Amino acid sequence: MSPTITTSSEANGNVSAATARAAASAAASAEATGPQPVTMAKALNTALADAMHADSSVLVFGEDVGLLGGVFRITDGLTATFGEQRCFDTPLAESGIVGMAVGMAINGMRPVIEMQFDAFAYPAFEQIVSHVAKMHNRTKGTVKLPMVIRIPYGGGIGGVEHHCDSSESYYAHTAGLKVYTPATVADGYRMLREAIDSDDPVVFMEPKKMYWTKDSVDLGELRRLHTEGTTTGRTSEGRAAVARPGTDATLIAYGPSVPTALAAAEAAALEGRSLEVIDVRTIVPFDDETVCESVRKTGRAVVIAEAHGFASVSSEIVARVQERCFHYLAAPIRRVTGFDVPYPAPKLEKYYLPGVDRILDAVDDLQWEN
Amino acid sequence: MTISADHTATDTPSTAAPENALTEAVQKFGITVEDYMLPARHQIQMVDPDGSLKPKGEQGTQPGHEYPVPGDKELLEAYEQLVVGRRVNDQNSALVRQGRMAVYPSSHGQEACQVAAAMCLSDGDWMFPTYRDAVAVMTRGVDPVQVMTIFRGDWHGGYDPLKYKVGIQCTPLTTQLLHAVGVAHAAKLRGEDTVVLAMCGDGATSEGDFHEALNFAAVFHLPVIFFVQNNKYAISVPLAHQSVAPSLAHKAVGYGMAGERVDGNDVVALLAVLDRAVKLAREGSGPLLVEANTYRMQAHTNADDDTRYRESAEVAEWRAKDPVNRMRTYLTDRGLLDDDGEARIREHAEAVAAQLREGLGEDVPVDPQELFRHVFAVQTPQLKEQSALLADELARDAAANDSKEAGK
Numbered sequence: 001m002s003p004t005i006t007t008s009s010e011a012n013g014n015v016s017a018a019t020a021r022a023a024a025s026a027a028a029s030a031e032a033t034g035p036q037p038v039t040m041a042k043a044l045n046t047a048l049a050d051a052m053h054a055d056s057s058v059l060v061f062g063e064d065v066g067l068l069g070g071v072f073r074i075t076d077g078l079t080a081t082f083g084e085q086r087c088f089d090t091p092l093a094e095s096g097i098v099g100m101a102v103g104m105a106i107n108g109m110r111p112v113i114e115m116q117f118d119a120f121a122y123p124a125f126e127q128i129v130s131h132v133a134k135m136h137n138r139t140k141g142t143v144k145l146p147m148v149i150r151i152p153y154g155g156g157i158g159g160v161e162h163h164c165d166s167s168e169s170y171y172a173h174t175a176g177l178k179v180y181t182p183a184t185v186a187d188g189y190r191m192l193r194e195a196i197d198s199d200d201p202v203v204f205m206e207p208k209k210m211y212w213t214k215d216s217v218d219l220g221e222l223r224r225l226h227t228e229g230t231t232t233g234r235t236s237e238g239r240a241a242v243a244r245p246g247t248d249a250t251l252i253a254y255g256p257s258v259p260t261a262l263a264a265a266e267a268a269a270l271e272g273r274s275l276e277v278i279d280v281r282t283i284v285p286f287d288d289e290t291v292c293e294s295v296r297k298t299g300r301a302v303v304i305a306e307a308h309g310f311a312s313v314s315s316e317i318v319a320r321v322q323e324r325c326f327h328y329l330a331a332p333i334r335r336v337t338g339f340d341v342p343y344p345a346p347k348l349e350k351y352y353l354p355g356v357d358r359i360l361d362a363v364d365d366l367q368w369e370n
Numbered sequence: 371m372t373i374s375a376d377h378t379a380t381d382t383p384s385t386a387a388p389e390n391a392l393t394e395a396v397q398k399f400g401i402t403v404e405d406y407m408l409p410a411r412h413q414i415q416m417v418d419p420d421g422s423l424k425p426k427g428e429q430g431t432q433p434g435h436e437y438p439v440p441g442d443k444e445l446l447e448a449y450e451q452l453v454v455g456r457r458v459n460d461q462n463s464a465l466v467r468q469g470r471m472a473v474y475p476s477s478h479g480q481e482a483c484q485v486a487a488a489m490c491l492s493d494g495d496w497m498f499p500t501y502r503d504a505v506a507v508m509t510r511g512v513d514p515v516q517v518m519t520i521f522r523g524d525w526h527g528g529y530d531p532l533k534y535k536v537g538i539q540c541t542p543l544t545t546q547l548l549h550a551v552g553v554a555h556a557a558k559l560r561g562e563d564t565v566v567l568a569m570c571g572d573g574a575t576s577e578g579d580f581h582e583a584l585n586f587a588a589v590f591h592l593p594v595i596f597f598v599q600n601n602k603y604a605i606s607v608p609l610a611h612q613s614v615a616p617s618l619a620h621k622a623v624g625y626g627m628a629g630e631r632v633d634g635n636d637v638v639a640l641l642a643v644l645d646r647a648v649k650l651a652r653e654g655s656g657p658l659l660v661e662a663n664t665y666r667m668q669a670h671t672n673a674d675d676d677t678r679y680r681e682s683a684e685v686a687e688w689r690a691k692d693p694v695n696r697m698r699t700y701l702t703d704r705g706l707l708d709d710d711g712e713a714r715i716r717e718h719a720e721a722v723a724a725q726l727r728e729g730l731g732e733d734v735p736v737d738p739q740e741l742f743r744h745v746f747a748v749q750t751p752q753l754k755e756q757s758a759l760l761a762d763e764l765a766r767d768a769a770a771n772d773s774k775e776a777g778k
Binding site for chain 1: 526
């Protein structure tokens with residue numbers, strides 16, 4: 001019926017699409033135009049389109065992702081370009097979306113599915129925890145689930161109830177899932193392409209307040225580098241980035257907290273304090289090496305996250321750093337996180353979210369000698 | 371009206387197909403859409419509990435929609451599988467009592483459903499079973515010992531789902547129905563004529579994923595047969611507490627698909643209905659729901675005590691409807707089965723039972739490093755670290771044991 005749709009080459013299939021993928025990427029890179037202001041939304045959209053071009057087993061579906069292009073427009077134009085068989089709307093049922101994606105991945109596809117908002121993904125939790133995370137292990141690797149669950153998450157947009165949860169800890173706590181969260185426009189492109197290529201299921205957490213963030217980015221160059229990366233096998237997975245170098249203390253952040261941490265470091269610099277900012281990038285797997293190297297160098301650390309602090313990714317980071325860097329620490333590691341309250345109404349959001357002042361206060365508390 | 375014999379719909383794009391299929395059916399039979407999709411007024415029963423073939427007019431179908439009796443070869447094969455399935459169920463229950471298996475949810479009494487579910491499919495089709503469907507998985511051709519590995523306790527699964535086109539035996543109720551939908555959807559997008567049979571029980575129809583799966587399959591017009599084994603109990607809770615629908619097959623109409631009720635202890639009727647359902651689905655008629663009216667003859671598992679929630683008289687009533695005895699009488703009366711045939715089949719069943727005793731009697735050594743090996747396709751540094759930690763712990767234990775031995 002649709003001769004253009006084939007089986008994924010890497011997982012559960014037997015038709016090689018790797019050559020086609022490389023060729024398509026190479027062809028697309030011919031129209032590289034140099035660095036331009038690009039939004040995170042555009043970078044993610046381009047990543048989806050490039051992945052669909054490169055591999056006909058990549059399918060995009062979810063709620064309102066077709067004609068509308070998604071409520072955040074991340075899937076804009078994909079149905080027009082690739083047709084209704086490759087980017088389509090489903091009935092409004094998140095468990096159905098994830099469960100159907102599991103079946104599609106079993107049967108040779110690479111589904112990339114969208115959960116409309118963080119707090120709307122919970123009906124799919126059973127599918128994610130009981131099947132997405134466990135299938136590879138249960139079948140001793142016979143059945144791979146190369147699927148990506150995209151989830152817009154976090155606050156900062158004045159969203160009404162159920163539109164601003166920080167749900168990353170639920171997924172990070174679940175063995176068998178990889179959890180990526182980009183904090184730059186370039187990473188939006190790079191990491192989404194890598195997530196789609198991955199033979200492991202990836203929960204791809206998109207900081208929704210950053211959808212409209214612009215960076216100067218050369219998408220053509222990123223596309224070319226991605227193609228090179230697929231041949232060298234070098235990816236972002238488990239590799240944190242030093243977002244800003246510094247010497248006095250380390251701010252460890254991910255996703256939507258990275259720009260906040262960078263702003264705090266900028267403000268601290270004016271006061272003569274040099275803060276290093278680490279962007280975690282992939283929560284699972286976690287890059288202990290880069291994070292601990294920084295903390296051993298500075299001797300002080302603050303972990304920043306929008307999510308509630310209790311039993312969270314931020315508490316895990318503190319525990320890991322403490323276990324590995326205890327003798328290098330000049331002060332207890334501090335955390336600046338959301339309070340342990342349900343996500344607040346828009347007018348209370350600013351009191352809840354970690355901000356520059358609260359971060360600087362925490363830095364001030366790091367037992368400086370003078 | 372239901373799953374009619376002569377109705378076929380061509381496979382058209384998913385958005386238009388359901389309406390087209392229905393319009394065609396409605397025009398053909400001069401009935402309403404709802405009438406077309408509603409199950410027949412009675413369950414389809416072709417061979418009665420005494421083993422006699424019922425007259426055409428009394429099999430539960432509407433005039434013009436009768437099901438043909440499956441061929442002799444198919445019926446004999448079904449009987450053989452029934453006997454093997456019964457023997458496997460009882461062998462496994464014994465192995466649980468002997469501590470050779472951790473648990474076994476027996477399908478004793480439901481063997482006709484198990485056998486028909488596997489036999490109606492072709493090699494390229496897929497099946498998505500539940501934890502109680504081990505006999506169906508075996509009938510599909512999976513090695514019996516591999517099937518039972520999940521209950522032996524050394525790994526959460528023993529067979530390769532891709533090789534046999536059988537999903538993992540699923541415990542969280544109805545979650546596998548959505549996987550069936552996805553497998554069918556992927557096949558349809560590639561233009562393959564795969565049919566997927568998705569299995570669940572009566573209690574499971576209360577779950578949210580049951581609804582989502584039926585709706586997705588109908589909206590995307592996918593070749594999925596939802597096969598509900600209504601065995602009357604969800605552990606202890608009877609059907610009346612799950613649903614007050616006229617029947618579970620009636621649920622289909624709400625999703626825009628046809629439903630059918632069939633005697634789940636009559637393997638002739640099951641094969642007839644499922645064979646037609648598979649044919650229709652393969653021809654592009656979209657999903658169908660088949661409810662099999664059967665009974666769980668034993669407790670939920672060995673850990674359950676069914677005397678707490680049901681009367682032995684009720685169990686006895688169903689014993690009289692046994693699917694294996696019924697089929698034996700029917701085939702013997704028709705002259706298709708004689709003493710030699712019966713003996714050969716019994717021998718086959720005993721051989722499978724012996725294979726299980728041997729395979730599950732073995733103490734399979736477990737490798738602790740397997741804990742880490744299969745979590746991801748690309749392992750994380752954290753798991754490598756934890757794997758080394760365990761290896762070190764085991765090495766120290768081994769060294770301590772060695773020196774203890776040496777000191778004796």
